[in-house]
Amino acid sequence: MAVRALVFDVFGTLVDWRSAVADAFRSEGVAGDPEELADAWRARYRPILDEVNDGLRPWGNFDELHLATLQDVLAERAITLSPDQQERLVYTWHRLDPWPDVREGLEVLRRGFLTAPLSNGHVALIVDLARHGDLRFDCILSAELAHAYKPAPQTYLTAAHLLDVQPSELMLVAAHPSDLAGARAAGLRTGFIDRPLEHGPATGKRSDPKADVSVGDLHELARVLADATFN
Amino acid sequence: MAVRALVFDVFGTLVDWRSAVADAFRSEGVAGDPEELADAWRARYRPILDEVNDGLRPWGNFDELHLATLQDVLAERAITLSPDQQERLVYTWHRLDPWPDVREGLEVLRRGFLTAPLSNGHVALIVDLARHGDLRFDCILSAELAHAYKPAPQTYLTAAHLLDVQPSELMLVAAHPSDLAGARAAGLRTGFIDRPLEHGPATGKRSDPKADVSVGDLHELARVLADATFN
Numbered sequence: 467m468a469v470r471a472l473v474f475d476v477f478g479t480l481v482d483w484r485s486a487v488a489d490a491f492r493s494e495g496v497a498g499d500p501e502e503l504a505d506a507w508r509a510r511y512r513p514i515l516d517e518v519n520d521g522l523r524p525w526g527n528f529d530e531l532h533l534a535t536l537q538d539v540l541a542e543r544a545i546t547l548s549p550d551q552q553e554r555l556v557y558t559w560h561r562l563d564p565w566p567d568v569r570e571g572l573e574v575l576r577r578g579f580l581t582a583p584l585s586n587g588h589v590a591l592i593v594d595l596a597r598h599g600d601l602r603f604d605c606i607l608s609a610e611l612a613h614a615y616k617p618a619p620q621t622y623l624t625a626a627h628l629l630d631v632q633p634s635e636l637m638l639v640a641a642h643p644s645d646l647a648g649a650r651a652a653g654l655r656t657g658f659i660d661r662p663l664e665h666g667p668a669t670g671k672r673s674d675p676k677a678d679v680s681v682g683d684l685h686e687l688a689r690v691l692a693d694a695t696f697n
Numbered sequence: 698m699a700v701r702a703l704v705f706d707v708f709g710t711l712v713d714w715r716s717a718v719a720d721a722f723r724s725e726g727v728a729g730d731p732e733e734l735a736d737a738w739r740a741r742y743r744p745i746l747d748e749v750n751d752g753l754r755p756w757g758n759f760d761e762l763h764l765a766t767l768q769d770v771l772a773e774r775a776i777t778l779s780p781d782q783q784e785r786l787v788y789t790w791h792r793l794d795p796w797p798d799v800r801e802g803l804e805v806l807r808r809g810f811l812t813a814p815l816s817n818g819h820v821a822l823i824v825d826l827a828r829h830g831d832l833r834f835d836c837i838l839s840a841e842l843a844h845a846y847k848p849a850p851q852t853y854l855t856a857a858h859l860l861d862v863q864p865s866e867l868m869l870v871a872a873h874p875s876d877l878a879g880a881r882a883a884g885l886r887t888g889f890i891d892r893p894l895e896h897g898p899a900t901g902k903r904s905d906p907k908a909d910v911s912v913g914d915l916h917e918l919a920r921v922l923a924d925a926t927f928n
Contacts, residue, residue, distance in 0.1 A: 527861075580824065590861030593811060593835045604824045606836035610859070628841070630758075630821035 469655055469691065471629045472575060473584035473607060475616075475640035478664040480583065481562040481595060483508065490558040494551050498543060501666060506542075510535035515586060515615040525613060527588035532556045560591055564599040565661065571684025572601055578691070582607040584625050584638065586615045605629075617648020626654070634696075639687065643674045650676065655696060657687060700886055700927065702860045703806060704815035704838060706847075706871035709895040711814065712793040712826055714739065721789040725782050729774060732897060737773075741766035746817060746846040756844060758819040763787045790818075791825040795832060796892065802915025803832055809922070813838040815856050815869065817846045836860075848879020857885070865927075870918065874905045881907065886927060888918060 477483050487507065488500040496503060514531050517523040526534070533556050540547060547555070575581055582603050585592050588610040596603060605628075609615045612624035626633045633653030640646050641664060646656040658674035660682050673680035678696060681687045708714050718738065719731040727734060745762050748754040757765070764787050771778060778786070806812055813834050816823050819841040827834060836859075840846045843855035857864045864884030871877050872895060877887040889905035891913050904911035909927060912918045 588861070589836060589859045593860070597835060602833060604828060604837075605820060611842060628820045629824070630819070 468635065469579065469637045469694075469696065470635040471580035471582070471626075471631050472637050472639055472657075473582050473622075473625050473629075474572075475638065475642065475645050476583045476585035476587060476592060476595065477559075477562075478661055479639065479641040479659060480568050480601070481564050481599065482663065483559065483562050484664065484666060486562045487555075487558055490555050494547065494555065496547065497545060503539065505665070506539050507532075507535060510538060519615050519618055527610065528559065528586070528591050529556050529588075532559055559587075560594040561598045562595060564601060565683070567683035567685055569599060569601055571688065572603065574688045575684060575691075576602065576604065578688070580604050580629055580631070582625070582629065584616070584621070585609065586621075616645055617651070619648070619652040622649050622652035622654050626652075637678070637691075639684075643676070646674060646677050657681065657691075659683065659687065699866065700810065700868045700922065700925075701866040702811035702813070702857075702862050703868050703870055703888075704813050704853075704856050704860075705803075706869065706873065706876050707814045707816035707818060707823060707826065708790075708793075709892055710870065710872040710890060711799050711832070712795050712830065713894065714790065714793050715895065715897060717793045718786075718789055721786050725778065725786065727778065728776060734770065736896065737770050738763075738767060741769060750846050750849055758841065759790065759817070759822050760787050760819075763790055791822055792829045793826060795830040796914070798914035798916055800830060800832055802919065803834065805919045806915060806922075807833065807835065809919070811835050811860055811862070813856070813860065815847070815852070816840065817852075847876055848882070850879065850883040853880050853883035853885050857883075868909070870915075874907070877905060877908050888912065888922075890914065890918065 474480055484504050487504040491500040491503045514535055518525060536552060536555055572581060582605050583592050584607045586609045589606050589608045592606050592608055607625045609621045612621045614620045626636045637655035637657050638646060638649035639657040639659055641659050641661040646658060649656050656677040658677040658680040660672050662668040679690050681690055705711055715735050718735040722731040722734045745766055749756060767783060767786055803812060813836050814823050815838045817840045820837050820839045823837050823839055838856045840852045843852045845851045857867045868886035868888050869880035870888040870890055872890050872892040877889060880887050887908040889908040889911040891903050893899040910921050912921055
């Protein structure tokens with residue numbers, strides 16, 4: 467069964483959230499280490515999505531969830547910011563720069579595959595990121611369209627349905643083994659991409675032994691997929 | 698209130714369905730007038746969508762609906778085609794050429810507005826048409842995402858929601874006054890685009906007096922929107 471379509475995780479996989487979010491804390495003059503604040507904000511991402519998936523919190527788009535988690539981070543540190551400052555920080559997530567290989571890598575991959583982001587971020591947010599980075603996809607897919615966040619299986623299965631491919635014809639490309647594990651559980655192919663700078667100082671070279679392929683960037687992914695056969 | 702986003706009807710508005718569908722009947726050697734067959738097939742489009750919207754027929758994507766309506770057209774004329782021939786005809790709707798102004802016109806409009814198709818066709822079909830015509834949008838919107846066909850209001854409102862704009866900040870661009878009326882009823886702005894060749898021999902120049910703007914092509918739309926203010 468050949469892979470016909472590729473869907474990409476976005477935050478950390480295609481775009482660098484940490485640099486821009488730390489810069490935003492810096493330019494708002496927020497007390498504390500900007501990188502530590504960025505990491506603390508991002509660390510609250512998974513728990514709040516779990517709350518939504520578990521039915522403990524109503525559905526919210528990423529602007530709403532980012533605002534809630536920002537307010538938690540600030541409260542924890544007794545930092546007070548104006549509503550305008552909070553809004554600007556939340557909006558930072560709409561203009562994150564892609565990693566250097568992404569813009570051109572996506573163009574190359576689009577010649578051979580249907581391509582789409584598959585983010586937990588809502589459609590309008592991913593549209594803004596794609597415009598900001600001049601990233602061209604065939605369409606924008608999001609957890610919003612399944613009303614369930616990754617790694618819930620329906621998020622991946624909705625993507626396959628909307629692209630009109632079988633789950634086994636669809637590969638999720640992500641820098642996060644937990645996301646890939648969710649995709650695999652839903653029957654998708656998986657491609658790990660190493661993003662050593664996602665959390666700051668470079669880590670050693672990593673791979674995901676459970677993924678169908680592990681690569682260092684999108685150009686390598688294009689080369690590997692050109693030669694790959696899947697059972 | 699400024700218009701921030703444009704959504705486009707696709708069949709007839711952005712792409713010429715009649716020429717390619719007639720050509721497909723011709724190349725399959727189907728008895729009868731190819732243009733008349735194309736028109737008869739398309740004429741069954743609105744009734745079958747109404748059946749779905751009225752709950753008389755389960756949801757189907759456009760490949761399924763096109764197959765059902767094709768079989769009706771063929772049965773009416775006592776024409777027998779193989780399943781392969783039927784499938785090729787249905788698949789013709791995935792590779793219709795855009796009208797001559799569309800590819801470049803969309804690029805111009807995308808500089809100033811969020812842009813997306815908003816078709817009754819399913820996402821995968823519109824993705825194929827966009828790839829076929831090298832049409833670049835910010836995302837692909839479809840009745841499939843609202844699970845209701847235009848002119849049901851939720852189709853337009855789902856588009857506004859996914860783009861994170863108010864209905865009054867969103868303009869539907871279409872060659873069909875009935876579609877524009879549905880959008881207007883949902884609170885959208887409307888732009889009529891004249892496509893005199895949609896149904897074959899050119900008609901006289903038309904406009905839609907109820908639409909906010911009436912134009913002859915996407916380049917004219919870009920010029921008009923650059924100067925327009927809306928109450």
